[in-house]
Structures are given as C-alpha cells and as structure tokens.
Amino acid sequence: MISDWRFIAFMVVITPLFPALPIGINLLLGPRKPNYIKQQIYECGVETVGDTWVQFKVQYYIYALIFVIFDIEAVFLFPIAAAYGQVGLFAVVEIALFIVILTAALAYAWGRGVLKWV
C-alpha cells in the first residue's frame, strides 16, 4: 500500500518541470524591456487609486465557514461509504441522524438569512 504513494511522490517531483520548461524557454526567448508604464497595474487606462488589498465582503467568509462544516462531514462520510457493506443497521441509523443534523444546520443558516446574497 505504501509503495503506491511512491508514484505520487515521483509525480510531485516531475510535474513542476512541465510548467518550468515552457516558462524557462519563454524567459530566454522573450524580450525583457520593463519600463514604468508597462508595469503599471491594468485598470482600463486610468492609474489605480488606493491599495488593492482591501477588506473584502464578509459574505465570502460566511460561505467559507459553511463549506468547512460540509467538508468535514465529507471526511466522515467517505470511509463509511467505502465500508458500507460491513456496517449494520445501527450504523445506518447513525449516519442518517448525522446527515439530518447537518441538514438542520443548513436550514438554520438559511432561516437566519445567511445564504442571502446582499
């Protein structure tokens, strides 16, 4: 089993070479004459005002939080799904309860208006 991951380890080593090669050739072949105007940030022809890295909409953060809940749920559900042949009725009821509780969490968030895009 652990030897399976040797292939993945080789992939990790080899795959960065594939983007590195064209970018490297590009660096060799392409011209390199940077100047002030060329390096300006693109903003439809006007100079950009203020800092780019500003505070972002809190909505994104809330969606990320809900996502984390469901992602963790997936971590629990994947092994159960893979071993579903061996689990008994008690376990099935437990899984059902687990999913129902998560659905209730989603319904709660929905009811509180979290899912409303403003």
Next chain:
Amino acid sequence: MSFSFLEFLKSLVELTTGTYLRQVWGDAPWVDPTLDVIGALLVATFGLLIVLVLIWLERKVIARFQDRIGPNRVGGKYGLLQPVADALKLLTKEIITPAGADLWAYNLAPFLIVVTVLMMWAVMPFAPGMIGVDLNIGLFYVLAISSVSVVTILLAGWGSNNKYALLGAFRAVAQMVSYEVPMILSLLIPILLARSMSTVDIVEAQAVPFIIVVPLSALIFFISSLAEMGRTPFDLLEAESEIVAGFHIEYSGMKFAMFMLAEYASALFMSGLFVIVFLGGYRFFGLETYVTSGGFALGNLIGLVAFFIKMFVMFSVLVWIRGTLPRFRIDQMMDFNWKFLVPLSLALILVVALVDKALPVGVSAWTQAGVHLVSNVLVGAVALEILRWRGRKQREAQEGRQEGLESVGVEATVAEAVAH
C-alpha cells in the same frame, strides 16, 4: 487486421502497461521505482500534450456553433497546427511583472495550477492495467488535489496587485468552495454503491453503468463539476465583460498560457472522471476483457479506445454547453448551489443509503439498478415539485401586489415611468 499490425498493437500495450519492461529487466529492486518514474513522465506528458488537441477541438466546435469555420490556415485545411502556432507565439512574448506584485504568490501560482491538474491524472484508469497508480483512496485523492487549485487561484489573484484580479479570485474561491460540497456529496453515492474509493474498483463495479443506477447523482455531479472548472454557465470568475479576465489578468506570455492549459486539462480530466464514475470508464459491453487466441489481451486496446471516445464525447458536451448557455448572476449561482443542489444531494445520499440497506443481499445487479433508478427519479420529481410550488407562491405574491397597485390606479403611472 494483418498479423504485424496486431504485433505492433501488442508491443504498444505491453510498453504502456510496463509488462514488457518488467520481462526484460526481471525483478531487481530498482525496477519498480524506475517503472514508476517512466509512468509518471508518461502521465504528465499526456496531460500536457492532450491540451493542444483540446484547444483545437474547442475552437473548431465553438466556431461551428457560431456558424463560422474556425481555424483553417495553419497546418492544412483544418487548422490542425493552430495550437502549436499559438504556443510558439506565446513563447516569444515578454513576461511582464506588474509593479508592486507579491512576487512569491505571483510566480508560484502558474506552477502550482499546472502541477495540481497533472497530479490528478495519476489515478485515471485509461484501460485495464493502464493507470498511473491504483490508489485505494483514488477519488478522495482527486478531491483533495482539486481543492489545491482553489488556493492557487487565490494566490494568483492576491499576488497580482490588481483589483480586478482580486475580485475575480474572490468570486472564484466562493464559487469553487461552494460547488465542491454537492460535488463531494454526489461522488459519495458511486463510492457507496461500489463499496470502494479506488477508481479501478468503481469502474469494475459498473456491470450496469451508474448513470442508469443513480441518474440524479450524475446530474448533480455534472453541474457542480462545470462550476468547479469555472466553465459556462458558471464562468463568473473570468467574466470578460465584468471583471476583464479575472484572476489571470496581469499574467502574460507562458505564465498566462499555464492558466489556459490548466483550465483545458482540468476540463478534460473532469470529463474523464465523469466517464469513470458514471459511464463505466473503459468498459464496453464486456469486450474489454476479450483475449485473442494468441493470448494477447486485445480487450485492453478496445477499453482504451472506448474510454477515449466516451471522454471526448463528454468534453464535446462541455463545449456544447459553452456555445449555448448564458452566464449566471453571482447571487443566482450561490442560491442554486446552497438552496437547491446541497439539500437535494443530502436527501439523495440518505435515500440511496437507506434503499441500499433495505435491498436483500444477493439480488441481481439489474434489480438493484432498477430499484435505485426508481428511487432516484422519485427524489428528483419531489424536488422539482417543491420548486414548482415555491415558484407558484412567489408568482402569486407578485400578482397580488400588482392587483393592489391596479386598484389604486398606480399601474398606469408606473408603466409611463418605465416607458420613459
């Protein structure tokens, strides 16, 4: 089929599956790692070079949808060498780094996005025995790696020091993170039916293709994988007319090409994943196990061809959708995910799990498929009915409002105001 051609095919199959090299080299301790290196090189090269075909295919098909001819000059009548010409052009372009960019994030992103896409190909079974590595947690691995691409997009958007890029990255992350939930949940169902996360086991478990067994799950997976790839109608993250080009606006030359490349490669990978999980992968009416009288497994080759045909058909469907549908608004997109797809897939998991346990042990695959199919259709019908009920209620509320306006004679003034 002449004998020598068969011989040629045989040596090709043996080379790609490593059987031939294993015979030559014997079983020294260095053989397996060397084969792994060769395999990794083959898989990554395939993932990269197939993109040239894909770009040509997409441009050609889209052109037909828009009543044009498409590329037709470079490389003969059909413009076959157009992607190569594009690549050569990009190779000679200047790489411009925007002022004030976060250099680490800015330069790392194009590398990482290609690496994540190529890494995913490692567990894709092209034919029986023709797979990078058959991990026992194959699908879980795919999901884990594909999550990294979200980080990559945020790196690109944040590092560019551009407001459009940052907005695009926010949208991209919100969209990909949201649609990952129904994608994961709909992938759970084939895993549950196959009792394994390994891609090969899932293909082998499909005596009846899972798209017939659980069509609703296939539909949810297809929609959410469209969003994961950021393709039309979910291409808000690179909406040209709204945020110019999204997160890769400040990239030029080959660094820009890397993002395009990763987009196409992941589109093909997702088509391939759909084929593996729902369309039976390399299975082709049992022909994939066919062995000729000479002891040569011709079935492997048939499986390979079947897999590629299925995969390219799925990719063409993606192009078809791109040529047909307009773009969603962001609130519509988020609502569709969180208020429809996620509850639906949660309900579907529950139903499939209970039905699967309720079925007696040892029923035939077709009976099982039939029962699952019926329960799937029922869940889908109920979901649609709920939607219809909600829609009717909303419409009635709206009409009620309008009637109220009419009674006080406001409507004429409103209509006049709108007309002006």
